[in-house]
Amino acid sequence: MKTITSLSILALFLISCTDKNANAPALASPTLPVLNIAYSTATTATEYPVAIQGKTDVEIRAQVSGTLDQIFIDEGAYVKQGQPLFKINDNSYRQEYNNAQASLNAAEAAAINAQMEVDKLTPLVQNKVVSEYQLKTAQSNLSIAKANVARSNAILANARINLDYTLIKAPVNGYIGRFPRRQGSLISPLDPEALTRLSDTKEVYAYFSLGENDFISFKSLTEGKTITDKLKSLPPVDLVLSDNSVYSESGKIDMVDGQFDKTTGAITLRAKFPNTNGLLKSGNTGKVKISMEHENTIVIPQEATIEIQDKLFVFLLNEKNAATRQPIVISGKSGSNYLVKEGIKIGDRIVLKGFESLPDGATIIPENSTKPVAKL
Structure with missing residues (x-):
């Protein structure tokens, strides 16, 4: 008898609970701020x-080999075009120049003698005192003498260039870099490292x-x-x-x-x-x-988006205020805003915030519609 009574009481309790759940009110739709999509202007920075x-950024290198005798400037100094920077010992190059000058003097003297011989033989040939063969020989010797003068001039010019290369000057205005070589170092045009920059x-x-x-x-x-x-x-x-x-x-x-x-x-x-x-x-x-600057573009706050598996979504509202996740593609960022390339269009409405726990397809109550993102 006690068992039957207990079962009756349990049944009545379950029926009572069922009636209460049936009469419980449904959960109210949340009230969330909404953004109306419109064109705007934004500036992106990349x-x-x-x-x-x-x-101008040039390497200063030696063009002849020798011992670095003098350094005229300091590291980091500002120099002007043509200002001396380094001096290479020029004893051997000056000797080469002097030898070339002496060779030129000898060649010029030989050319003068050859010219005098031609001048002497010319009237004698005209008067048939000497044979024409002698004059032609003299003229040939004059040509050789002139060629020797030209060659000696070239050798002298090359010696002058090498001698001038012993004084290294600034090719442009600018600031001097560090010196990997110091006074007394043996330097060469083939050195892997420049004298300075x-x-x-x-x-x-x-x-x-x-x-x-x-x-x-x-x-x-x-x-x-x-x-x-x-x-x-x-x-x-x-x-x-x-x-x-x-x-x-x-x-x-x-x-x-x-x-x-x-x-x-x-x-x-x-x-x-x-x-x-x-x-x-x-x-x-x-x-x-x-x-x-981007004109006539769609700009939305980053807080209005949610990232899922490297993709961005917004909660797009339909005419019945049901919010569904909508993927978007952005073309850039402007401060704390996104520039939207694809996914939403002018006239759409999206949930601005508070959607973190919002089920896909849930209905919301739009708060006073938020104005479009201001011009940036």
Whole structure:
């Protein structure tokens, strides 16, 4: 009897619970902010690693062999074109020059004697005092003497060049680099390492590379029919230094290489920056920052997206306010916003935030519609 009574009470309890669950209200739809998609204008900034070189960046090398006798300047000094830098011991070269000068003097004297012989024989042949054969022989000797003079002049000029090479001068204005060789060192044109480097850094060149896809995008987004026209229409670029500070003066992209590198598949561009204060040096590193303005594009906040397996999604609303995940493709970033290339269009509505735990297809209550992303 007690068993039957217990079963009856349990049945009544289960029925009561079932009735309560049946009468429980459904979960309310969440109220979330919504973004209306419209065209906007945004500026994107892309950075590329650069290698900086002086406008002129040359190696200073010896052109004759010898002992380094004198160094006229110090490392890091600013020099002007034609200023002496190094002096190679010139004793042997000066001796060669003196010998060449003496040989030239002898050849010129022989030429004078040969000319005198021709002048002497000419009237005698005309008067038939001597044979014409003697005159022709004298004329031949004169030609040989003149050839010897020309050869001696060439030898003397070469000796003069070698003697001049013993004084090494600055080919351009610029800053001197380090000296791997010191006074007393034996130097040669075949040395693997230069005496120093000379850089003209009043202007510097920042070289950077674009991959093929980036270069195609660069061409399509820049006005102009030719590369020259596109370069002229480009806005100034900034230089971000290795400490992430921005160089004080803007530069201009002024060169695109004529072909892609077969090894890397990239093409080189050059930006030119003024450097009147000499703050930048050859060998500096950094990044060139290219800013591009995009008009009539779709811009959405990054917080309105969710990343799943390397793909970006937004929650797109239909006319019944049901939110479904929609994949999008972006064309760039502008601050904390994405520029959307594909996936949504003008007039669409997306959930702005609060969708982290929102099931796909769930219905929401739109909060006061958020205005489109402001012009950036």
